[in-house]
Amino acid sequence: MITESSWIKKVIKEEEYKKYMNGEKDFINDDEIMQKIEKNKNPDPSKIRNIMKKSLEIQTLSPDETASLLNVTNPLLWEEIYETAAKIKKKVYDNRVVTFAPLYCSNYCVNNCLYCGFRRDNKEEVRRRLTLEEVKRETGVLAGKIGHKRLIVVYGEHPLSDAKYIANTIQAIYSVKAKTKNGYGSIRRVNINAAPMSIEDLSMLKEIGIGTYQVFQETYHHETYKKVHPSGTLKSNYQWRLYSMHRAFEAGVDDVAIGALFGLYDWKFEVMGLLYHAIELEKRFGVGPHTVSFPRLTPAKNAPYVQKTKYKVSDENFKKLIAVIRLSIPYTGLIVTAREPARVRNEVLPMCTQTDASTRIGVGAYSLWGKEKEQKLNRQQFLIGDDRELDTVVRELSEMGYITSFCTAGYRCGRTGKNIMELLKSGKEGSFCKLNAILTFREWLDDFASEETKRAGEKIIKREMEEVKKSATRAYSPQVVEELENYYKRIKNGERDLYF
Amino acid sequence: MEKEICISELKRLSHLYDIEITVAKKAGRRWSYIVNAGEEKFLPSQIVDQFEGYALFVEGKDFDNEAVVNAFRKIIKKINAQKGG
16 A cells, blocks of 8 residues: 555656756746836836737737736726726627636645645644545535536645546546436536646546646745745645646646735736746747636635735735736636635626636535535635625626626537637637527526526526627627527527537 | 648638538547637537547538548548557
């Protein structure tokens, strides 16, 4: 039987990341980032407006341009930036917000990160790894009672939740067909948030058919990274983590997601780090990140760094950093999660593309659906700030004028990697988004919505259908309109999972 | 290498029948993009053929199914021969 320490020794494969490095240097140059932030202080408003124009053309910004945005101080200019960020989101992804849920499968962890409730030294954490039957039970609730179609599945880094276990859980999730009001519900896209892996392990997960592979760098600042990830732990290797996505591309996984945990270090530095990461992936593989996440530090049990950090991000700066990421990497999806309170989420949603709802982050927590909603800090990684149910979120989004999308079409018809990047950059993907949002929202309203939500949602569907019919700018052909109406009728009559 | 082999033949077919063609490789439920050709139609992408782990997706109607499938299979054989060689 493999021991924890012998497993740890085998995980990191230096030859799989050192080949990308320039000697001892990786692509994050802390001094250069600091200099760029310093050099671009007091930017001229006309320069900022030119940068906004470039972003609106869906071009990735240069580090100097992003640094200029970060240095804007004029509140009126910030309003222009927010407005531009919302326009970009609409141009690339149309008027839709995709919803998903996290599913925590295991909270065993060999690491000891100072900000995390799963850390090895947190002896108060109740540790649990779901069996495959339990994974199916959780999925049954998510797909059958709540109506999710897309999950981000989360695992601690531990031999008990190695790549083989991850592969088995993904297969278990995909196998579930859960009874709904009008038939059966299932999870159609499984994204994973897991530890950095070897090319061999990633190849195995690719064969299973994962959606997006997500690894957050947590902080791009080398010194801070070292401080919050104690030496001797797997996670203390900055480069093994930084080059996770390089290995993913080598393994053929071409939808990758990056992120930073805001609050560990200066937020402006982290935004620059995310930009450098996106530029590196574009340069090496021709494909940037599918999504970017920007979680803020939230309270966690026995996580000393959370209380003592001086880099906590205010709500005002949170909105700014999202806007700057939106402008800097205009094609990418942006995920705002239930870590944030509803008020903050609603404020930043015009710039974002995805959000979660009916969120439970305790291992096994969905199986207690309808029985227990209270958060248990000794059973989860951190505290969430928004526990609204999906039905409520959908209704509120409808009232705000957004259509909720349950679309999972892209990766099932070859719109991945370079293909999806080209569609996003040309604004064409937004046209698919609109059509698939209408169809999947119709399904969800019929299968899961309360009467109140259904009424609010139908108004949005009607408006979106009219937009498709009279769309001059996006130029849907009459054939597309005809197909949409045909699919829509078929869904109303009980067929499911039709998509463009 | 796969892309270079495919692109010219795919372009010819997409132009000939006014369709959008995508070749993708199967990975579980995922179809990972390999190459495509033709103008985006925003129509449902239908799997016209599956062969040796690859799929031929077509957006559009009124095309010679047999001709497109034959060409697709030839392309896949070339890809596999090059891999083997």
